[in-house]
Amino acid sequence: xxxxxxxxxxxxxxxxxxxxxxxxxxxxxxxxxxxxxxxxxxxxxxxxxxxxxxxxxxxxxxxxxxxxxxxxxxxxxxxxxxxxxxxxxxxxxxxxxxxxxxxxxxxxxxxxxxxxxxxxxxxxxxxxxxxxxxxxxxxxxxxxxxxxxxxxxxxxxxxxxxxxxxxxxxxxxxxxxxxxxxxxxxxxxxxxxxxxxxxxxxxxxxxxxxxxxxxxxxxxxxxxxxxxxxxxxxxxxxxxxxxxxxxxxxxxxxxxxxxxxxxxxxxxxxxxxxxxxxxxxxxxxxx
Amino acid sequence: xxxxxxxxxxxxxxxxxxxxxxxxxxxxxxxxxxxxxxxxxxxxxxxxxxxxxxxxxxxxxxxxxxxxxxxxxxxxxxxxxxxxxxxxxxxxxxxxxxxxxxxxxxxxxxxxxxxxxxxxxxxxxxxxxxxxxxxxxxxxxxxxxxxxxxxxxxxxxxxxxxxxxxxxxxxxxxxxxxxxxxxxxxxxxxxxxxxxxxxxxxxxxxxxxxxxxxxxxxxxxxxxxxxxxxxxxxxxxxxxxxxxxxxxxxxxxxxxxxxxxxxxxxxxxxxxxxxx
Numbered sequence: 001x002x003x004x005x006x007x008x009x010x011x012x013x014x015x016x017x018x019x020x021x022x023x024x025x026x027x028x029x030x031x032x033x034x035x036x037x038x039x040x041x042x043x044x045x046x047x048x049x050x051x052x053x054x055x056x057x058x059x060x061x062x063x064x065x066x067x068x069x070x071x072x073x074x075x076x077x078x079x080x081x082x083x084x085x086x087x088x089x090x091x092x093x094x095x096x097x098x099x100x101x102x103x104x105x106x107x108x109x110x111x112x113x114x115x116x117x118x119x120x121x122x123x124x125x126x127x128x129x130x131x132x133x134x135x136x137x138x139x140x141x142x143x144x145x146x147x148x149x150x151x152x153x154x155x156x157x158x159x160x161x162x163x164x165x166x167x168x169x170x171x172x173x174x175x176x177x178x179x180x181x182x183x184x185x186x187x188x189x190x191x192x193x194x195x196x197x198x199x200x201x202x203x204x205x206x207x208x209x210x211x212x213x214x215x216x217x218x219x220x221x222x223x224x225x226x227x228x229x230x231x232x233x234x235x236x237x238x239x240x241x242x243x244x245x246x247x248x249x250x251x252x253x254x255x256x257x258x259x260x261x262x263x264x265x266x267x268x269x270x271x272x273x274x275x276x277x278x279x280x281x282x283x284x285x286x287x
Numbered sequence: 288x289x290x291x292x293x294x295x296x297x298x299x300x301x302x303x304x305x306x307x308x309x310x311x312x313x314x315x316x317x318x319x320x321x322x323x324x325x326x327x328x329x330x331x332x333x334x335x336x337x338x339x340x341x342x343x344x345x346x347x348x349x350x351x352x353x354x355x356x357x358x359x360x361x362x363x364x365x366x367x368x369x370x371x372x373x374x375x376x377x378x379x380x381x382x383x384x385x386x387x388x389x390x391x392x393x394x395x396x397x398x399x400x401x402x403x404x405x406x407x408x409x410x411x412x413x414x415x416x417x418x419x420x421x422x423x424x425x426x427x428x429x430x431x432x433x434x435x436x437x438x439x440x441x442x443x444x445x446x447x448x449x450x451x452x453x454x455x456x457x458x459x460x461x462x463x464x465x466x467x468x469x470x471x472x473x474x475x476x477x478x479x480x481x482x483x484x485x486x487x488x489x490x491x492x493x494x495x496x497x498x499x500x501x502x503x504x505x506x507x508x509x510x511x512x513x514x515x516x517x518x519x520x521x522x523x524x525x526x527x528x529x530x531x532x533x534x535x536x537x538x539x540x541x542x543x544x545x546x547x548x549x550x551x552x553x554x555x556x557x558x559x560x561x562x563x
Binding site: 004018021024033089093102103108109116119121122123125129131174213216225226252257260261267268275 | 305309315316318319332378381394407408432435439467468495496499502516517520531534537541542545546552553556557
């Protein structure tokens with residue numbers, strides 16, 4: 001019995017200690033910082049206690065409320081769009097065809113590229129004058145100023161969906177491939193058409209997989225930083241300035257670390273809300 | 288039932304759709320390679336389909352902005368992070384799977400929760416703590432912060448793989464006089480080779496590509512290849528052939544690795560949560 005306890009401590013403790021050191025301590029420290037006014041470049045002793053003033057001041061500013069609002073829009077927009085794209089792609093891919101392994105491999109491409117590089121690639125492709133997207137759209141008179149203030153938010157949504165749909169496609173495809181064949185055979189015998197089979201058999205059977213995928217995707221969109229940082233830098237103005245970008249602007253641009261920590265706190269709470277939902281769902285699945 | 292015409296039309300539409308999926312994901316990659324091979328002047332002209340390919344972009348990218356040095360930083364950080372996370376994470380997963388101790392679920396949820404903290408929410412305290420500890424702009428601070436996601440990821444992944452291996456052989460070895468850990472290392476680990484390798488690839492991939500921590504926590508000495516994107520960012524006057532050559536070079540190693548562990552991709556992307 002004693003040896004068992006020792007083995008548990010020996011194997012579990014290192015990982016727990018490391019996570020406490022690199023995640024828990026910074027989270028506590030970030031909360032502490034968010035309650036203070038502290039500017040980059042000044043000695044740490046110069047900080048002043050403000051209580052929740054940083055948070056209150058943030059929500060008093062329309063620009064911050066705007067950032068908060070587009071972050072929520074972004075999270076829901078990317079999740080919904082990538083779900084639609086991913087599910088459609090998975091339905092297309094869920095059949096035997098030549099070159100299947102090559103096409104499925106191509107779906108992996110976005111998740112292997114560094115977010116900053118994804119931003120860089122699309123920044124070239126979406127450029128108004130010499131971007132390849134406008135080059136193809138111009139003959140149809142549909143070329144546009146993708147990174148201008150009207151379409152910048154749409155663009156970060158599209159590019160993030162390109163990235164996120166990769167995950168959605170692969171997860172949905174795995175889900176579809178694991179579905180049993182009998183209900184479909186029975187439905188064919190009963191004369192159900194393709195649409196009926198999709199809505200009354202595929203979707204209900206796929207629902208548990210979709211639920212986990214949607215929640216993971218929700219949380220993942222709050223992690224998005226590099227793509228937007230390079231593609232628009234939060235601009236033009238603050239058109240695409242989601243919370244993650246606002247942390248950068250407050251922190252490294254203006255040096256207002258207390259305020260930046262408060263923004264990060266709001267972002268963390270948003271992620272916490274969404275992941276609590278995920279974890280509670282998953283714990284039920286643990287039984 | 289259906290007319291041959293409708294059948295044929297559906298067949299054609301599905302093939303076009305499949306081609307669309309393929310192009311949707313590969314075209315940006317193609318455009319990176321294509322642009323990187325253009326002479327600088329033509330890199331601004333998407334309509335220039337005929338040109339003499341040149342490696343000038345690669346020569347420029349490799350000789351500017353200390354790219355080889357940054358790549359070395361990325362490699363060192365990624366290898367060390369992978370090694371530490373894989374070792375500690377696998378041991379923790381072993382405890383979680385093999386011993387039904389009290390608070391086991393709590394510990395598991397703790398790891399799962401840490402996995403969902405957005406990196407950007409930690410960069411400010413990490414930055415302040417690192418500069419106070421005198422490890423700002425070092426590879427050490429990158430490894431430490433990368434452990435938040437990689438270590439928790441390893442626990443979740445290896446937990447899934449370990450659940451698929453029965454404890455029988457281990458217990459037999461313990462009866463034969465092996466220590467518990469010895470039995471785990473000698474009997475079970477070799478059975479998990481595939482899973483361990485796949486996990487290692489994911490850890491390497493994450494560390495190699497990581498962006499926000501590297502951007503906030505390093506400025507010069509410990510800069511990584513992923514953040515070199517900053518140097519190519521301006522639009523006017525950017526040599527796009529060089530920028531795309533950099534892009535391709537930075538993604539090549541992980542692209543190859545990712546294809547090697549393709550069959551583990553689903554577990555990797557969902558950290559084993561949707562595993563049946």
